[in-house]
Amino acid sequence: MGFGLPWVLVGLIATAAPVLAHLLRRQKLPRQTLPTIAFLHQVHAIRAARLRLVDMLLLVLRVLLVIVLVLVAARPYRVVQSSVTDRQHALAIVFDDSLSMSAIYEGSTLIERAASLAQRQVRRLPQGSEVSVVLAGKPPRVWVRRSTEIDMAQDALGEIEERSIRANALCDAIRRAAELLLEGDLKERRLVVFSDFTPGTHAAECEWPTRGISIGLEQVSTPNPDNRWIRSVEVTGSRDSAKGFQLDAKVSGTSTGRPQSIRLRQKGQETQTGPVDWTGEEGTAVLTLPVGAADAVVEMQLDPDDVLPADNVKGVLLGSDTIHVLLVDGDPHPDPRKRETAFISHALEVAPQAGRSFAVETLDAQDLSESAIVRSDVVVLANATLDTKWLPLLQRFVSGGGSLWVTAGDKINPRTYGSVLRDLLPGRYTATRTDDGPLSLRSEDLPELAQVTVRGRTPIDETSLDAVVRVRFSDGSPAMVEHRYRSGRVAMLATTIDDAGTDLPYQPAFVPFVLQTLAWLAGRTEHSVEPFQAVSLPGSTPTQRIQVITPSGRTVDLLEADRIAFRETGEIGAYRVLVNGVHGPRFAFVVNAPSGESDLVPAELPDVATDLDDSGVGSFRGLEESLTPWLLTLAIALLFVEVWLRQVRRR
Amino acid sequence: MSHVLEPELATRLAGLTLKAKRTVDGLLAGMHRSPHRGASAIFKEHREYRPGDDPRLIDWRAYARSDRYAIKHFEHETQMCGTLALDISTSMRWGSSDTTKLDHATTLLAALAYVLTRQGDAVSLITFDATIRDRLPARSGPAHLDYLLRTLAAPATPKAETALHASLDKLIEHAGRMGLVVIASDLLDLRADALDPVARIQARGHQTIVLHVLDRAELELPYEQPFHFEGLEGEAPVEVDPKGIRRRYRESIDAFIESCRRRVVAAGGRYQLACTDTPPEHTLLQLLRGS
Numbered sequence: 001m002g003f004g005l006p007w008v009l010v011g012l013i014a015t016a017a018p019v020l021a022h023l024l025r026r027q028k029l030p031r032q033t034l035p036t037i038a039f040l041h042q043v044h045a046i047r048a049a050r051l052r053l054v055d056m057l058l059l060v061l062r063v064l065l066v067i068v069l070v071l072v073a074a075r076p077y078r079v080v081q082s083s084v085t086d087r088q089h090a091l092a093i094v095f096d097d098s099l100s101m102s103a104i105y106e107g108s109t110l111i112e113r114a115a116s117l118a119q120r121q122v123r124r125l126p127q128g129s130e131v132s133v134v135l136a137g138k139p140p141r142v143w144v145r146r147s148t149e150i151d152m153a154q155d156a157l158g159e160i161e162e163r164s165i166r167a168n169a170l171c172d173a174i175r176r177a178a179e180l181l182l183e184g185d186l187k188e189r190r191l192v193v194f195s196d197f198t199p200g201t202h203a204a205e206c207e208w209p210t211r212g213i214s215i216g217l218e219q220v221s222t223p224n225p226d227n228r229w230i231r232s233v234e235v236t237g238s239r240d241s242a243k244g245f246q247l248d249a250k251v252s253g254t255s256t257g258r259p260q261s262i263r264l265r266q267k268g269q270e271t272q273t274g275p276v277d278w279t280g281e282e283g284t285a286v287l288t289l290p291v292g293a294a295d296a297v298v299e300m301q302l303d304p305d306d307v308l309p310a311d312n313v314k315g316v317l318l319g320s321d322t323i324h325v326l327l328v329d330g331d332p333h334p335d336p337r338k339r340e341t342a343f344i345s346h347a348l349e350v351a352p353q354a355g356r357s358f359a360v361e362t363l364d365a366q367d368l369s370e371s372a373i374v375r376s377d378v379v380v381l382a383n384a385t386l387d388t389k390w391l392p393l394l395q396r397f398v399s400g401g402g403s404l405w406v407t408a409g410d411k412i413n414p415r416t417y418g419s420v421l422r423d424l425l426p427g428r429y430t431a432t433r434t435d436d437g438p439l440s441l442r443s444e445d446l447p448e449l450a451q452v453t454v455r456g457r458t459p460i461d462e463t464s465l466d467a468v469v470r471v472r473f474s475d476g477s478p479a480m481v482e483h484r485y486r487s488g489r490v491a492m493l494a495t496t497i498d499d500a501g502t503d504l505p506y507q508p509a510f511v512p513f514v515l516q517t518l519a520w521l522a523g524r525t526e527h528s529v530e531p532f533q534a535v536s537l538p539g540s541t542p543t544q545r546i547q548v549i550t551p552s553g554r555t556v557d558l559l560e561a562d563r564i565a566f567r568e569t570g571e572i573g574a575y576r577v578l579v580n581g582v583h584g585p586r587f588a589f590v591v592n593a594p595s596g597e598s599d600l601v602p603a604e605l606p607d608v609a610t611d612l613d614d615s616g617v618g619s620f621r622g623l624e625e626s627l628t629p630w631l632l633t634l635a636i637a638l639l640f641v642e643v644w645l646r647q648v649r650r651r
Numbered sequence: 652m653s654h655v656l657e658p659e660l661a662t663r664l665a666g667l668t669l670k671a672k673r674t675v676d677g678l679l680a681g682m683h684r685s686p687h688r689g690a691s692a693i694f695k696e697h698r699e700y701r702p703g704d705d706p707r708l709i710d711w712r713a714y715a716r717s718d719r720y721a722i723k724h725f726e727h728e729t730q731m732c733g734t735l736a737l738d739i740s741t742s743m744r745w746g747s748s749d750t751t752k753l754d755h756a757t758t759l760l761a762a763l764a765y766v767l768t769r770q771g772d773a774v775s776l777i778t779f780d781a782t783i784r785d786r787l788p789a790r791s792g793p794a795h796l797d798y799l800l801r802t803l804a805a806p807a808t809p810k811a812e813t814a815l816h817a818s819l820d821k822l823i824e825h826a827g828r829m830g831l832v833v834i835a836s837d838l839l840d841l842r843a844d845a846l847d848p849v850a851r852i853q854a855r856g857h858q859t860i861v862l863h864v865l866d867r868a869e870l871e872l873p874y875e876q877p878f879h880f881e882g883l884e885g886e887a888p889v890e891v892d893p894k895g896i897r898r899r900y901r902e903s904i905d906a907f908i909e910s911c912r913r914r915v916v917a918a919g920g921r922y923q924l925a926c927t928d929t930p931p932e933h934t935l936l937q938l939l940r941g942s
Contacts, residue, residue: 003811029890032878035742035752035839036869037886043899044891051895650895 004075011070018062047384054649068635076627089188090130092177096195097137098168099597103307105222112162116192118153132180136173137166159190165310165531167594171206178209192216200596203606215608228253229311244290251283265299268553296585297574310597315574315590322357323522326376328383330411332364340382343505377522383409391420398488400538403521407497408458426467426483427460429463440474447508456501457494489521527589534565548579697721731772732789734826735760738836739806740780740813741883747868755836756864757803757926768796779818780809812884815840819848829856850918859920867928872900
C-alpha cells in the first residue's frame with residue numbers, strides 16, 4: 001500500500017478533534033436546576049448505560065471517519081502484481097535446458113540460475129495453483145505435469161541437470177506447455193519461459209499462445225560471452241590415398257589473443273596437436289592423419305578455456321559416408337570379367353566420380369558369412385540361390401535396417417524365394433526365365449532406361465501391399481519392385497545384373513541406375529546425430545555381440561534384437577561400434593554439439609505480450625490500484641451509521 | 652396591604668365568596684352552616700326519637716300532630732377557621748420564569764386569606780418544610796390579614812428538604828377546630844406515605860384543599876439541549892439530553908400528579924393543580940366554582 005500524497009497523512013492529527021470535542025462537550029454542558037430531577041433519574045437511569053455506549057460508539061465512529069477522510073485525501077493505492085500472479089492460476093514453466101544454457105556465469109551455469117528463478121516463481125504461487133514444467137532441450141520433456149504440490153515442483157526444478165548438451169526445442173516445448181495449461185480447469189493461465197533466448201532458440205518463430213494465456217519471458221544470459229567452438233571439420237583424402245586424411249577445422253568465436261591449439265583424439269587417446277590461426281572471429285587448424293592410423297571416427301578438441309566447454313569437442317567421421325555393399329555372386333567365374341557381379345562392381349568403382357563412396361566386398365554364395373552380412377549396408381544377391389540356412393539371417397538383417405537387392409538369373413529358384421522369403425520380398429518370381437520379344441525399360445526417375453533392351457527376364461508378381469514398381473518393362477509388367485520391410489528395404493530386379501538377356505550393363509543409364517538403387521537401399525543410415533537423438537544399430541545375436549564405445553570410453557552392450565534404437569547419445573564426440581570385438585566402421589557415428597547453440601549472444605526477445613519484467617530477475621511489474629473508491633464507500637457507510645446512532649441516542 | 656396581594660388582584664377577588672363545602676364549627680356566626688344541632692333558629696328536619704336522645708329535643712308540637720315522638724334538628728351559621736399551609740422548602744423557591752412556585756403559592760394563599768377575612772372568617776397561617784417553620788394563630792379582621800400577608804411575603808428561610816408527612820402531621824395539631832385547611836405545596840416528597848396525613852386531617856373534620864403548585868417547565872421539560880441537571884434538595888446531578896427523554900418524563904410527571912390527586916381525593920380532600928403560568932384567579936375560580 002502506498003499514498004500519492006503521503007504528506008496529507010499529517011492530517012491524521014485531526015483524529016484528536018472528535019475526542020477533544022467529546023471531552024469538551026461533557027465539560028461544557030450548561031447547568032440547570034430542576035426540582036423534579038428525581039423523575040429525570042427515574043427515566044434516565046435505564047437509558048444512561050445505553051447512552052454511554054452509544055456515545056462511545058459515536059466517538060469511535062467519528063475518529064474513524066476522520067481517519068478515512070484523511071486517507072482519501074492522501075490518495076491511497078495498493079500495489080497489485082500482474083493480473084494473474086496474485087490469484088490462483090495454472091503456471092507452465094518452459095525451462096530451456098539446451099547446450100547454450102550450460103554456459104558458466106559467475107561460477108554457476110545458466111541452468112542453475114534459471115532453476116533458482118523458476119523456484120522463486122513457483123514459491124510465489126497462491127495455494128491451489130497448478131504448476132507444470134516442460135524442459136525445452138531436445139527432445140522436449142514434461143518434467144512436472146500439472147501438479148498442485150508446490151514443494152514437489154520446486155524440488156523438481158532443483159533436480160534439473162546443471163549441464164546439458166541438448167539441442168533446443170523451445171517451440172515444441174512451448175506448444176506442449178500450452179497444451180498442459182489448456183488441459184487444466186483453472187481459468188487463469190500463465191506461461192513463463194526461462195531461456196537465454198540466443199539465436200539458436202528461434203523463439204521468434206515459435207507459435208506463442210495468444211488467447212487465454214498470459215506470457216512471461218525470463219531471460220537468463222551471460223553478458224559478453226567468451227566462447228569458441230569448432231564450427232566444421234572438412235575431411236579430404238581417403239584411405240586409399242597415400243597422403244591419408246587431411247582435417248581442415250574451422251573455429252568460430254572470440255580470439256583470446258593467446259596461442260590456442262586443437263587436439264586430435266583417437267580411441268580416447270590424444271594423438272596430435274595443432275595450432276589455431278585466428279583471423280578476426282574465425283580460426284583455422286589443419287591436421288593430417290596417416291592412413292594406417294585412421295579410425296572410422298576421431299575427435300577434435302579446442303582448449304576448454306571459455307564459458308561453454310561442451311562445444312569445444314567435435315566428432316569427425318572418416319569415410320563413414322561410404323555405403324558398404326556385399327555382392328553375393330550366385331554364378332562365380334574364374335574370370336572376374338565374366339562373374340555375375342562384374343558389371344555392378346565396375347559401376348561401383350566409378351562411383352566416387354559421381355560423388356558416391358562405396359566399400360564393396362564380393363563373396364561367392366557358398367562363402368557367405370554372418371559377419372560379412374552384418375558389416376554391410378546392402379547385400380546384393382546376384383543370381384544367387386541361397387541355402388535355406390541363410391534365409392533367417394537375411395530376414396533379421398533386413399528387419400534390423402539392412403537392405404537387400406535380389407537380381408534374377410538362371411540360378412535362382414523361384415520356389416525357394418517364394419516360400420521362404422515370401423514376406424521379405426515385395427513380389428515373387430513366377431518362373432525361372434522367360435525369353436520374350438525385345439522389351440525396353442521405363443522409369444520416371446531415370447528415363448534413359450528406355451534405351452535398354454531386354455530379351456530374357458524372370459517375371460515378377462507384386463505381392464506386397466506397399467510394393468512400389470520403380471521400373472517397368474515396355475509391356476507394363478514390373479521390372480524392378482521395391483518395398484520396406486520393417487527397418488530395412490528390399491528390391492527385386494526381373495532381369496540379370498549382368499549382360500545375360502539384357503544390354504543394361506552397356507547402357508549409360510546402368511551406373512546411375514545401380515547407384516540410385518543402392519543409395520535408396522542404404523539411405524537409412526545416419527552417422528552424425530545431435531545429442532540424445534536415437535541411432536539405429538543392429539542388435540546382438542546369439543553368435544554376434546554388438547557393443548558401443550562412447551566418447552568417454554564407456555562400453556554399452558546392445559541387447560539381442562533385429563535392430564536397436566540406441567539412445568545413449570548424451571556425450572559429444574565419436575562413438576565406435578564393435579562387432580564381436582572387431583571394429584565395425586560402418587556403424588560408427590558421431591554426436592556433435594547442436595548447431596546454433598554455441599552462439600551465446602542473446603537475441604531480441606520475441607514480440608509477445610508479457611506480464612513480467614524482461615530484464616528483472618523474477619521481478620514483477622506492479623500495478624497501482626486506487627483505494628479511494630473503497631474508502632469513500634466506507635466513509636459513506638460510516639456516515640449512515642452515525643446518523644443511525646444519533647437517532648438511537650434520541651430515542 | 653402587602654405587596655403579596657396586588658391591589659388589582661384584590662379587587663378581582665372582592666366578589667368571590669368562598670363557601671365551605673362542609674359546615675364548620677366556628678366561634679363566630681357567619682354565613683357558614685354549623686353541623687351542630689340545637690340552638691339555632693334555622694329548622695333543618697325532624698327525626699324519630701330514639702332511646703338515648705336528649706328528651707329536651709323532643710318537638711312536642713310534632714308529637715301533638717302525629718302522636719309520635721320526634722326530635723327537631725336546626726342548622727347554625729358559624730364563623731369558619733381557615734388554616735393556610737405553605738410549603739417553603741427549597742424546591743418551592745424555584746421557577747423557570749421570574750415567578751417561583753413559592754411566589755405563586757403565596758399569591759394563592761393570600762387571595763384565599765383575603766376572601767376568608769372579608770367574609771368574617773378567622774384565618775391562620777402555617778409555613779413548613781421538613782417541619783413547621785412559622786405559625787400565625789387564627790384571627791379575623793383586617794389587621795390580622797395585613798399581618799398574615801406580611802408573613803407570607805417574607806417566609807422563613809428553608810432549612811431542609813420537603814418532608815410532607817411529618818409537616819402535615821404537625822399541622823393537624825395546630826389546625827384546631829374543624830375548618831378549612833389549604834395546603835400549597837409542590838408535593839415533591841416522593842415517599843409513599845407523604846400524603847397520608849391528609850386523610851387524618853379530614854378525619855378531624857377539616858375540609859382539606861391541596862393546591863399542587865408546579866412550574867410549567869417541571870410539567871413539560873421544555874429544554875432543547877443537553878443540560879447538566881442539578882436538584883435543589885441534595886439529589887444527584889444528571890446529564891441528560893431532554894429531547895431524548897421528554898415523552899417518558901412527561902408520562903412520569905403525569906403519573907405523579909394523578910397519583911397525588913387520587914390520594915387526596917381518596918382521603919376526602921380536594922385537589923387542584925396550580926401551574927405557575929396559570930393566573931391565580933383562574934385557579935381560585937376553579938377551586939371555588941368546584942365547591
